[in-house]
Amino acid sequence: MIQEQYRKFAEIQYIRGRLDEMFKLDSMLDLDMSGMRKVDARITKYLNKLERLDSMAYELYHIERENIKHTIQRNTNDTD
Numbered sequence: 001m002i003q004e005q006y007r008k009f010a011e012i013q014y015i016r017g018r019l020d021e022m023f024k025l026d027s028m029l030d031l032d033m034s035g036m037r038k039v040d041a042r043i044t045k046y047l048n049k050l051e052r053l054d055s056m057a058y059e060l061y062h063i064e065r066e067n068i069k070h071t072i073q074r075n076t077n078d079t080d
Contacts, residue, residue, distance in 0.1 A: 015063060
């Protein structure tokens, strides 16, 4: 890999990490409307940045999030 590819890969990983943190905060905290808007704005910012950087990474991130939701829902239904 050349240096530009490493930088792109590192930036994608950084953005994915930040998105995971934002989604975790969004689900854990009980925020007022202003706080929710701030978190949603940050999520949107990072999603847009990921899409501009690499559209394939953007699509894969959405697929991964949906798979995680499906797995959690399936495990919750299995324990009930």
